[in-house]
Amino acid sequence: MSDFWNERYAKNEYAYGIQPNQFLVESISKLPKNGKILFPAEGEGRNAVFAAKNGFEVFAFDTSNEGKKKADKLADDNNIKIDYRVGILDNLNFTAASFDGVVFIYSHFPKAIRATIHQQIEQLLKPNGVIIFEAFSKEQLQYPSGGPKNIEMLFSEEEVTEQFQNIEFDFVKTEIIELSEGPFHQGKGSVVRFTGKKK
Template identity: 45%
Template sequence: MKEFWDERYSQDQFAYGEEPNAFVKERLPLFEVGKILFPAEGEGRNSVYAAQLGWEVSAFDFSAKGKEKADELASSKNLKIDYRVCSFLEESYEREEFDVICMTFVHFDPKIKTEMHKRLDSYLKPGRHIIFEAFSKEHREINKINPEAGGPQDVDMMYSIEEIERDFSNYDIIELKKELVQLNEGFGHVGESSVIRFIGKKKE
């Protein structure tokens, strides 16, 4: 899997574009600036956007090529982000270190999905927020018709509202919905897609 992402991120073009995810671009400015973590951040489009807004940014991904592209993008805007190369379950941050955790299209192996949610939750301060967008389980049928829409091949890596409610039961739900959206993110996400969008506030 690492080889797949290194190859994808080795191309000159940014796989998902240089602009931030539309949901992140719309929602992140509504929160007070602080420390933010981007898991599986790829080529850095969202973390660089957050740095432009004044956030203190941390990010990680297991692709060294992704980090190279992220550093390149940040440098082009005279910004810096703390980007670490590590796999899930190997990342290590301080307990309750962050004000926001932001995940877009982060699809975990089903065997570690719930465990990773718990790990990420431990890094978030009580009373602070998670911003999340990922493909819904219904998206798998869309992907079969239009592979350019992107998304994992394993439907168990995708999400349902019930999964979010279960794994983030210690959060007050600010926003949680499944909807059809038009994605136009580089060459990796193109076309109608079924997504889950979630904003939650960790209970104190």
Template identity: 45%
Template structure:
């Protein structure tokens, strides 16, 4: 998979655009800036937006080409982000370091997804917020983006399990109209969540 993402992010344009995910941006505006962790942030559109809003940002991804584009975007926007090049299963997230985290279209194998979520939750301070937007299993068959493997798509029940250790304040599966570069475009079935670490 690393080769897949390096190849995708090596395309000249920002393949998911340079604007932040809309739900992420909406939710971030309701929070007081602090430290935020963004696993699998790819080309850095969400990391850079958070930095523009005053957050101390750490992005983690294993794509070298993604990191290069993220740092260029940050430079173009006049902000700084920390971008760690690492496999999510090997990265040390720490304990009670961050005030917020976001999983924006993070689709990982079942064998590792639970560990990644739990490590990120552990890295949050009590009261820390988690923002999630992911494709649901009902996205299968649509051409608006996302994996074609049901095993790495989400249900509300799966997210409830992954987010154990938090209070889920809001969760909804809905159809949205995506316009995020050339790979997230059109009507899509997603699940959005806001959770708070206990």
């Protein structure tokens, strides 16, 4: 998958734009003020940069070197700093129970490793740490607005609640939204969203 994302992110244009995800904008006040926040599969950095501009200490990771280049440039353009690491989670040396929040925005890991990664990231959260989550639902295959074409990489509410067993959810819901995020997220789409805290 690294080759796929490196090719997508190598272009000058930002694949998903430089504006933050709308659900993150609506939900960012739920994150502990000035907290330490992790962004998994962060791509070109638009959401991490937004959080850093709002006073959070921001860490991010992805497997794409090209994504990091774009994220670092966006951070420089906005005169802020983010700690962006490239690699798989096992090799990135994050400390258990060290984050105040985690923001998953379209973090579609392959099904074979997804549950494990979600559990590992839960372990990185402090007690009462906050999760903000938005990803494409299985119904997204009906829409041409972006996202994986493999149903196993898409989400249902049941999978979310099963894989985040140590989270006390504020809500979990599937919604039809209007996407306008760069050239690759445009039009109506179906997403699963939740916010919650680690028990």
